[in-house]
Amino acid sequence: MSTIKVSDIYASAEDLIDGTDVWTNEKVTLPNGKVVTVRGLTRDEHLWIGKGTDDAAVIEQRLISKGMVQPIMTVEQVKAWQARAGTRVLSTVSDKIRDLSGFGEGAAKSTLAEDGD
Secondary structure (H helix, E strand, O other): OOOOOOOOOOOOHHHHHHOHHHOOEEEEEOOOOOEEEEEOOOHHHHHHHOOOOOOHHHHHHHHHHHHEEEOOOOHHHHHHHHHHOOHHHHHHHHHHHHHHHOOOOOHHHHHHHHHHO
């Protein structure tokens, strides 16, 4: 049995639904020196990006369209960006969104290790 400490602060359902802790924004400097701002995805957005597709390009379009804060981009705009930009440019943005969302490289491995203990 665990002991409840005075320092333990329990969240209410309203706290969890409010979701204000999700919006951690970070600036990303692109290889050309320009700056964009991205954020981590909500769980709902994370589930949506892969819904109904295995196409990596579509998943990346959805990921960036949801995670890009400044400038805001639609899926179609990201698709046009993909057609013109180098891999390094989009990877810089998508990797940061993944990291902020908790599913960047190595995230799944660390979660699995904890669950298996």
